[in-house]
Amino acid sequence: MRRWFGALVAGAALSGAASLSAAPPKKAAAPAKQDWARSVAVTLEGGYRMGNPSAAVKVVEYGSLTCPTCAAFSNSAKAPLAARVRTGKVSFEFRNFVLNGVDVTASLLARCAAPSGFFPLLERLYSTQGQWTAKFSGLSQAQQQKISALPEAQRLVGVADAAGLTQLAAQGGVPTAKAKACLADPARLARLGKMREAASALGVQGTPTFFVNGAKVHAHDWAELDAEIRKVGG
16 A cells, blocks of 8 residues: 555656646747947047947947037937937947136036936036036126136135035045046146147037038037938938
């Protein structure tokens, strides 16, 4: 009796094991697609490129942080441009083309962020452009002269503090101590100057100026740039 019962239990166990092993294997989950809009790198030209480095359509903007048209483009193009970049077919690179001292200050602060934080801080500066430019232009002549009289290494820090840019940078992930170090770094300042010289050699005279696959295009807003991108299959 016990032998029969033991054999029955063993047989049931083997039967259960066989049925389990016969179950069809589960399909592996499909790998998540890469979000190229989160891929940001500094280029050899000194710009910040968002997207697939091998994208078929490469867009470059030369922009100024004190340019109202550039701010309007940034605010309107943010979502649709990111959607195009996300596919891996289009990349977008921003290169600074500084126009004045306040622009230099804001640009250095944006470039002080980590690559992943550059575009969020750039967008923050553009979306608040009217506030900080007005704050600086509202300084009295005596206040502006006081800033101008500061040693060169401290002058841009003075501009940043007076315009409220130091606080904006901190909100964008750049601590005050780091921001001030970036503003006082002559190598960073020289880099901006070289970028402007290189841009001028390419025929850039104002902002924003866009290039699509190396060719300068006539575009000042997202609708015009979008049309140029579509022309080349983007």
